[in-house]
Amino acid sequence: RRRTNPLPPGPKGLPLLGNLNDVPSEKPWLTFAKWGELYGDISSVTILGQTIVVLNSVRVAVDMLDKKGAIYSERPVFPMCGELVGWQNALVFLQYGDRFKSFRKTFHNLIGTNAVMKKYCPAEELETKRFLRRVLATPELLAEHIRKSTGAIVLRISHGYEIEEENDPLIRLADEAMEHFSACSTAGAFLVDVIPALKYIPEWMPGAGFKRMAREYAHTLSQMVDQPFQFVKQQVAAGTALTSFTSSALEAGNLSPKETFDLKWQAASLYSGGADTTVSAIHALFLALSLHPEIAERAQAEIEAVVGHDRLPTFADREHLPYINALQKEVLRWNSVAPTGVPHRTRQDDIHEGFFIPKGSLIVPNIWKMTHDAATYKSPMQFNPDRFIGSQAEPDPRDICFGFGRRICPGILLADASLWIACAVSIAVLDIAPGVDEAGNILKADVDPVTGHEQTSGTVSHPKPFPCKITARSERAVELIMEDD
Ligand code: HEM
Numbered sequence: 427r428r429r430t431n432p433l434p435p436g437p438k439g440l441p442l443l444g445n446l447n448d449v450p451s452e453k454p455w456l457t458f459a460k461w462g463e464l465y466g467d468i469s470s471v472t473i474l475g476q477t478i479v480v481l482n483s484v485r486v487a488v489d490m491l492d493k494k495g496a497i498y499s500e501r502p503v504f505p506m507c508g509e510l511v512g513w514q515n516a517l518v519f520l521q522y523g524d525r526f527k528s529f530r531k532t533f534h535n536l537i538g539t540n541a542v543m544k545k546y547c548p549a550e551e552l553e554t555k556r557f558l559r560r561v562l563a564t565p566e567l568l569a570e571h572i573r574k575s576t577g578a579i580v581l582r583i584s585h586g587y588e589i590e591e592e593n594d595p596l597i598r599l600a601d602e603a604m605e606h607f608s609a610c611s612t613a614g615a616f617l618v619d620v621i622p623a624l625k626y627i628p629e630w631m632p633g634a635g636f637k638r639m640a641r642e643y644a645h646t647l648s649q650m651v652d653q654p655f656q657f658v659k660q661q662v663a664a665g666t667a668l669t670s671f672t673s674s675a676l677e678a679g680n681l682s683p684k685e686t687f688d689l690k691w692q693a694a695s696l697y698s699g700g701a702d703t704t705v706s707a708i709h710a711l712f713l714a715l716s717l718h719p720e721i722a723e724r725a726q727a728e729i730e731a732v733v734g735h736d737r738l739p740t741f742a743d744r745e746h747l748p749y750i751n752a753l754q755k756e757v758l759r760w761n762s763v764a765p766t767g768v769p770h771r772t773r774q775d776d777i778h779e780g781f782f783i784p785k786g787s788l789i790v791p792n793i794w795k796m797t798h799d800a801a802t803y804k805s806p807m808q809f810n811p812d813r814f815i816g817s818q819a820e821p822d823p824r825d826i827c828f829g830f831g832r833r834i835c836p837g838i839l840l841a842d843a844s845l846w847i848a849c850a851v852s853i854a855v856l857d858i859a860p861g862v863d864e865a866g867n868i869l870k871a872d873v874d875p876v877t878g879h880e881q882t883s884g885t886v887s888h889p890k891p892f893p894c895k896i897t898a899r900s901e902r903a904v905e906l907i908m909e910d911d
Pocket residue numbers: 517518519520580695696697698699700701703704707763764767768769770827828829830831832833834835836837838840841
């Protein structure tokens with residue numbers, strides 16, 4: 427088959443090394459998007475014998491990853507991230523099979539339907555209010571407050587854990603572990619991923635820095651998995667556990683060692699999947715509002731008209747706030763949280779649109795390109811919620827930015843709820859303006875010449891730090907935030 431069907435086109439590589447130098451570690455999605463223009467929606471490169479197929483349109487991503495899910499739902503085995511650091515036990519890097527299916531089912535039962543999500547609404551509203559209190563007290567620590575509140579919501583669900591106000595040890599561990607995950611889960615980020623035999627070289631050898639790094643990362647990850655679990659075990663034994671995913675399973679009793687192991691990793695998968703991603707989206711909300719005061723004003727006017735000044739918005743207001751809903755979608759479209767998704771891997775050879783896709787190929791959906799495609803989104807670099815309003819509304823980015831097929835993000839509804847409530851309540855009570863220096867001059871955020879805003883590289887991408895001035899909108903707004911829980 428290979429003889430008659432070519433691999434998808436792509437940049438010409440070097441003999442033996444292939445395209446080792448063609449995939450940049452900085453913002454690879456921009457390079458991938460150029461390949462889309464040069465070679466079409468399906469392009470490929472080969473690095474030391476490993477085929478990497480890049481998908482640059484929603485159409486091909488759905489046709490391959492979704493409609494041919496039986497072939498395209500495996501995950502790569504990254505020696506660095508999966509084996510040496512240990513992420514192979516978390517859902518995100520689980521190999522396709524029974525354990526994968528059982529993890530997915532658990533996630534679905536816990537956070538996969540609108541009906542179950544209703545029970546988390548009060549916690550979402552409460553944690554968002556606490557977030558605003560922290561922001562008003564120390565607005566310069568915005569990034570830290572976002573991490574704390576998103577971590578608090580997921581930890582409540584996964585482990586029934588109430589975070590400490592200062593230096594919470596579990597939030598710190600998760601931050602560290604997710605930073606490591608982002609650095610080591612990108613295709614081709616470490617040479618050991620392309621030459622797996624390198625994992626056997628001893629740590630002391632020159633060039634084995636990645637092994638020392640992996641040891642350190644593995645230690646953080648195992649603490650992130652174990653510490654919250656031990657916390658729940660103690661609380662259950664003392665009869666003081668708050669109801670959570672982990673406590674309910676432990677209280678049901680009689681878990682085998684394998685079931686206990688799975689429970690620990692399911693809870694950690696939940697926590698690790700949810701802690702860092704939603705952070706990026708909420709941070710992007712603040713960046714967008716600080717860059718576009720006119721949009722913030724329009725959103726505030728809608729909340730004033732629908733909710734008034736006597737209470738904070740709640741999920742019950744959602745269907746009456748079309749502009750806030752459009753703004754939330756635009757945040758997810760404009761700032762790609764996972765610009766190149768998480769790579770899938772093929773379980774067998776395939777021929778797609780005449781191209782040969784060998785078994786074991788890594789498939790990278792260029793989500794950034796799909797949500798910034800001028801053929802779908804007019805002036806795609808511009809932040810413009812209006813694109814989602816009216817009869818000519820552009821496609822909902824939530825159908826793209828959470829990935830595709832059987833590996834689609836299982837946390838969509840939770841992410842959607844956390845971002846929505848953060849949008850509605852922050853806009854209701856805060857004025858978010860560009861940062862100013864001591865003389866009152868407006869400070870400009872760093873701007874990427876292509877995209878119009880700066881974001882970090884890595885599997886989970888974040889807006890780079892930006893100047894922003896946050897104040898309470900009114901005395902009444904402060905009272906609402908400070909009201910008893
Ligand atoms: C704005 C927020 C989020 C975005 C943009 C996002 C995006 C993604 C993407 C693109 C993938 C890869 C899908 C694929 O392979 O095709 C993914 C996987 C995953 N996400 Fe999310 N996610 C978000 C929030 C969450 C939350 C809140 C949770 C859990 C509470 C979560 C848990 C996971 C897990 C466990 C996986 C791996 C699924 C698997 O491999 O089967 N995510 N997410």
